[in-house]
Amino acid sequence: MKRVHLICSTHLQCACCLLLSLPLAPALARDFYVAPKATGGDGTRAHPFATLEQARDAVRAHKHTASRAEPVTIWLSGGDYERTNALQLRAEDSGSARAPVIWRARPGQTVRWLGGRSLGDFEPVRDPAILARLREGARQHVLQMDLRVTGVVDFPGLQSRGFARPTTPSHVELFYAGKPMTLARWPNEGSWETIAGFPEESATPDGHGGKIGNLQTGFFYTANRPAEWQDATNIWVHGYWAWDWANSYEQIAELNAAQKWVKTAPPYGHYGFRKGQRVYFLNILEELDEPGEWFLDRRTGVLYFWPPDLAPVKPNTSPARAEALISLLGEPLLRMNDVTNVEVRGIVFEASRGNGIEIHGGASNTVAGCTLRNLGNYGVMVTGGFGSRVLSCDVFHTGDGGVSLEGGDRKTLTPGGHRVENTHFRWQGRWSKCYVPAVLMGGVGMSALRNLIHDHPHCGILYNGNDHLIEGNEIHHIALETGDVGAIYTGRDYTYRGNRIRYNYIHHTGGVGMGSMGVYMDDCVSGAEIRGNIFYRVHRAAFLGGGRDHQVLNNVFVECEPAVELDGRGLDTSPVWRSMVDQIMRDRLRDVPLSLYRERYPAMRALDDYYGPPGGPAIEGASFKGVPPERNLVQRNVCVGNWLKVGWHASTNMLVIENNLVDANPLFTGPIDAAASPEAFQPKKISPVWKLGFERIPADRIGLYRDDYRRKLPERR
Numbered sequence: 001m002k003r004v005h006l007i008c009s010t011h012l013q014c015a016c017c018l019l020l021s022l023p024l025a026p027a028l029a030r031d032f033y034v035a036p037k038a039t040g041g042d043g044t045r046a047h048p049f050a051t052l053e054q055a056r057d058a059v060r061a062h063k064h065t066a067s068r069a070e071p072v073t074i075w076l077s078g079g080d081y082e083r084t085n086a087l088q089l090r091a092e093d094s095g096s097a098r099a100p101v102i103w104r105a106r107p108g109q110t111v112r113w114l115g116g117r118s119l120g121d122f123e124p125v126r127d128p129a130i131l132a133r134l135r136e137g138a139r140q141h142v143l144q145m146d147l148r149v150t151g152v153v154d155f156p157g158l159q160s161r162g163f164a165r166p167t168t169p170s171h172v173e174l175f176y177a178g179k180p181m182t183l184a185r186w187p188n189e190g191s192w193e194t195i196a197g198f199p200e201e202s203a204t205p206d207g208h209g210g211k212i213g214n215l216q217t218g219f220f221y222t223a224n225r226p227a228e229w230q231d232a233t234n235i236w237v238h239g240y241w242a243w244d245w246a247n248s249y250e251q252i253a254e255l256n257a258a259q260k261w262v263k264t265a266p267p268y269g270h271y272g273f274r275k276g277q278r279v280y281f282l283n284i285l286e287e288l289d290e291p292g293e294w295f296l297d298r299r300t301g302v303l304y305f306w307p308p309d310l311a312p313v314k315p316n317t318s319p320a321r322a323e324a325l326i327s328l329l330g331e332p333l334l335r336m337n338d339v340t341n342v343e344v345r346g347i348v349f350e351a352s353r354g355n356g357i358e359i360h361g362g363a364s365n366t367v368a369g370c371t372l373r374n375l376g377n378y379g380v381m382v383t384g385g386f387g388s389r390v391l392s393c394d395v396f397h398t399g400d401g402g403v404s405l406e407g408g409d410r411k412t413l414t415p416g417g418h419r420v421e422n423t424h425f426r427w428q429g430r431w432s433k434c435y436v437p438a439v440l441m442g443g444v445g446m447s448a449l450r451n452l453i454h455d456h457p458h459c460g461i462l463y464n465g466n467d468h469l470i471e472g473n474e475i476h477h478i479a480l481e482t483g484d485v486g487a488i489y490t491g492r493d494y495t496y497r498g499n500r501i502r503y504n505y506i507h508h509t510g511g512v513g514m515g516s517m518g519v520y521m522d523d524c525v526s527g528a529e530i531r532g533n534i535f536y537r538v539h540r541a542a543f544l545g546g547g548r549d550h551q552v553l554n555n556v557f558v559e560c561e562p563a564v565e566l567d568g569r570g571l572d573t574s575p576v577w578r579s580m581v582d583q584i585m586r587d588r589l590r591d592v593p594l595s596l597y598r599e600r601y602p603a604m605r606a607l608d609d610y611y612g613p614p615g616g617p618a619i620e621g622a623s624f625k626g627v628p629p630e631r632n633l634v635q636r637n638v639c640v641g642n643w644l645k646v647g648w649h650a651s652t653n654m655l656v657i658e659n660n661l662v663d664a665n666p667l668f669t670g671p672i673d674a675a676a677s678p679e680a681f682q683p684k685k686i687s688p689v690w691k692l693g694f695e696r697i698p699a700d701r702i703g704l705y706r707d708d709y710r711r712k713l714p715e716r717r
Contacts, residue, residue: 029072032055032072034051035048037050059074059093074102076105082114084329089336089339091337093339100342103342105346110348114351115351115352115353119303119326122144133285134285134286142305155301158171162247163247167377169377170431172296172327174294176305177323184284184285184289185287187280192280193278193279193281194275194276194277195220195277196275198217202216204272211274212274213274215270215273218273221279224257235251235281235283238250240278241274242270243271244482244484246271249282283295285297291306293305327351328351335360336357337362339361340364341365342366343367346370346709347370349372350374353375354376354377355376355377356378358383359385360385361384364386365385375398378436380403380404381404381406382407383404396424397426398429400432402423402437403439405446406441408445408467415445420448422449425460426455428456429456433457436458438451439460441461442463442465443466447468447469447470450471450702450703453475453487454478456478457482459478460475465496466499468500472702474504474703475487475488478516479509479515481510483511483512484513487506487519488520491523495591495604496525497527503699505699506541507535507537507676508537508674515540516540517538519541521547524585526550528551529551532553532695534681536672536676536681541562544565546569547629548628552632554636554697555637555638557638557639557640558641560641562643562644562645564637567649567650568650569649571626571649595614632654634660635657636695644657667686667687675716677716679700682696
């Protein structure tokens with residue numbers, strides 16, 4: 001008799017535990033085997049299949065002839081499975097709750113699905129013309145490889161991407177020793193050039209007292225360096241052109257080094273140019289001037305690279321090095337359409353220019369214990385269907401976001417039930433930067449549970465929709481390159497209700513310009529529960545940006561600036577708010593069945609005073625005086641440091657403030673330092689917080705945990 005193991009979620013709302021503990025009827029099992037260098041096998045352990053498609057087709061055939069449903073496991077032997085197309089799984093590749101189909105690595109073996117190619121030996125650069133273009137200090141370090149000799153003849157180039165641009169596969173990229181390398185740029189990584197100005201005759205007001213330059217007339221820069229570039233035909237420029245929360249990559253159409261002027265090529269994808277904003281230029285051979293940089297000459301197919309771990313190159317030698325990979329595949333490594341009860345376990349997905357895994361429709365699929373790294377877009381994207389999960393994975397170095405979950409029905413408020421849990425996210429947003437979070441959730445009823453998220457240029461978790469649960473996550477070192485953003489972020493919709501943000505540990509956030517927030521309820525979004533979170537060294541911890549009906553309950557704030565902030569931007573009568581925020585809010589109220597929403601979320605009925613009742617005429621135009629940020633509850637919180645800030649049309653009487661411990665020692669168990677764990681912020685038994693009704697925060701249920709898929713935890717830093 002075969003024992004059936006089910007792994008249940010460990011999050012705090014685990015209502016399914018009782019069901020999953022019930023015994024199931026015994027089931028036989030069928031095993032197939034695949035090995036990357038096999039030849040002519042029949043799928044047995046002794047004679048494995050050579051390709052993933054052979055195994056998939058064998059499972060289909062087996063299911064047609066089997067007398068009963070039984071679990072099927074496809075065992076993958078260690079090695080690289082180079083993909084020139086996505087592995088496609090369809091409905092006929094499904095399993096069932098009692099008889100799942102499992103694709104997994106054999107124990108102790110590393111299985112990689114590669115969307116790229118591992119490169120051979122580089123050689124020193126000998127072409128005098130190329131050496132002359134390199135800077136003197138780089139010439140003895142830069143190596144080259146003719147990719148055409150390796151059989152690579154297609155070199156997809158850069159495309160404009162970033163804020164408000166559609167997601168597209170990345171260009172060909174170079175990875176070395178498991179990390180992405182830097183496309184040769186100026187200024188070098190960590191530094192920026194600034195926009196010095198723009199033709200004033202075409203500039204317009206920016207809505208904030210300044211001017212914004214016209215996209216079609218270009219911008220001026222300050223330095224002399226671009227005068228040294230010999231070929232400007234395929235140089236790109238990346239910038240935060242007008243705001244620190246909106247970036248894009250644009251190709252240069254004209255560069256006048258004498259005038260220090262640049263014009264970018266259409267189609268334009270950003271707002272315009274503002275003085276002082278940050279830019280850098282990239283894809284420039286002359287700027288291959290430090291370790292880790294590379295450049296690909298797409299006309300000749302020659303790749304130039306300064307490996308970060310090599311001493312100067314000696315003549316007539318092929319120096320030892322780590323593995324170098326280039327990404328080639330412009331689609332996901334695995335695509336599942338209308339599949340149910342399929343598990344993908346313990347596999348490395350790497351070096352695709354697109355997503356790692358896409359799951360469209362279907363139900364109850366699992367990606368568990370996998371590593372998704374060095375990808376051009378997202379690690380995993382789940383759209384539609386019900387109850388799929390990403391569990392105990394590592395998602396590192398993605399060009400866009402980490403995991404995207406979209407499901408449920410906002411017209412009926414039916415939950416989709418997807419979740420991401422116990423997953424480690426690091427280094428998302430390599431290219432798109434803004435609004436490509438580690439976790440993106442949309443629709444109804446998604447969950448992000450006990451994940452670790454850090455080293456991100458923008459936001460950690462971004463959601464839209466209803467009834468999401470964000471619980472037990474640790475988030476730190478976000479907003480490292482951007483401003484006006486939150487570790488957990490949403491905005492601009494009165495109908496995003498029923499969302500619970502609780503028992504998270506948010507600490508050491510970054511931010512430029514306008515800084516960053518811990519939980520950012522932006523542009524009048526309303527009705528979130530912010531409960532039992534720990535905020536440590538966060539610029540603005542709980543920011544209520546003009547919204548209503550929020551509950552800030554039982555949180556711990558330590559060294560934040562401030563702990564809670566409220567503004568009344570919904571009362572601002574300036575055109576930028578009337579024409580932008582208010583109109584969008586009206587449109588989104590019309591997009592949902594208000595009678596259903598008013599029944600599910602009774603607090604929404606108070607909006608009738610400002611927008612009119614459902615089905616009635618909305619209050620429009622000059623008669624509209626704005627929506628105040630009322631009915632926000634701030635209760636039973638603990639604050640060490642700056643407590644409360646209220647402004648921009650708001651006043652403290654718009655808040656209900658009760659039983660908070662401020663300016664008193666809460667007697668934490670400690671120690672409170674840069675490496676403090678969530679448990680350090682637990683008040684001692686003699687703490688005065690308990691008399692105020694403070695409830696214990698389950699700090700031991702925050703962050704990653706060990707399970708069958710994750711045996712080791714990363715060290716706390």
